[in-house]
Amino acid sequence: MKHYQIYTESAEETEQFAAELAELLQAGDVITLEGDLGAGKTTFTKGLAKGLHIKRVVKSPTFTIIKEYKGRLPLYHMDVYRLQESGEDLGFDEYFEGEGVTVVEWAHLIKEFLPSNRFEITIRRLGEEKREITLEPNGERCKKVCEELFK
Ligand SMILES: Nc1ncnc2c1ncn2[C@@H]1O[C@H](COP(=O)(O)OP(=O)(O)OP(=O)(O)O)[C@@H](O)[C@H]1O
Ligand SMILES: [Mg+2]
Numbered sequence: 001m002k003h004y005q006i007y008t009e010s011a012e013e014t015e016q017f018a019a020e021l022a023e024l025l026q027a028g029d030v031i032t033l034e035g036d037l038g039a040g041k042t043t044f045t046k047g048l049a050k051g052l053h054i055k056r057v058v059k060s061p062t063f064t065i066i067k068e069y070k071g072r073l074p075l076y077h078m079d080v081y082r083l084q085e086s087g088e089d090l091g092f093d094e095y096f097e098g099e100g101v102t103v104v105e106w107a108h109l110i111k112e113f114l115p116s117n118r119f120e121i122t123i124r125r126l127g128e129e130k131r132e133i134t135l136e137p138n139g140e141r142c143k144k145v146c147e148e149l150f151k
Pocket of ligand 2: 041043105
């Protein structure tokens, strides 16, 4: 499977990359984020929010699993870390097929519910501020967006 890789040297650079991706997104797009604690998943989500012209500050939803923000498109931010054991379906489809863009931290924990068309992003910590971001587009739409993003 073709994938793309970029390296960032600061949180701002990661946000900038996410914001560029956000500009190309449309309703129904789903982005999954994987990476260890502190890798930068929420930082990436902040960048997506900026790129969608969301004014509110995105915070890690520790006690809420799903948060919604209003922008050029709504952004549904899920952090499913706390679903580890339950594997419960919280009506994810309504978000994935909704009016906005969905971003899911720790997405593998709900993999049976994920749509097959999605942007799979993995962030790896290489140093204090250095990160490797791998993007795997699944499905024609995501592939097209990536070609545009990386041209
Ligand atoms: N290149 C970089 N990209 C992203 N974050 C970076 C980078 N360099 C440093 N950081 C810092 O690393 C931390 C990443 O934290 P963040 O909350 O985004 O991680 P997370 O993957 O969401 O963690 P968690 O699993 O706890 O949700 C932030 O403090 C951020 O400022
Ligand atoms: Mg986080």
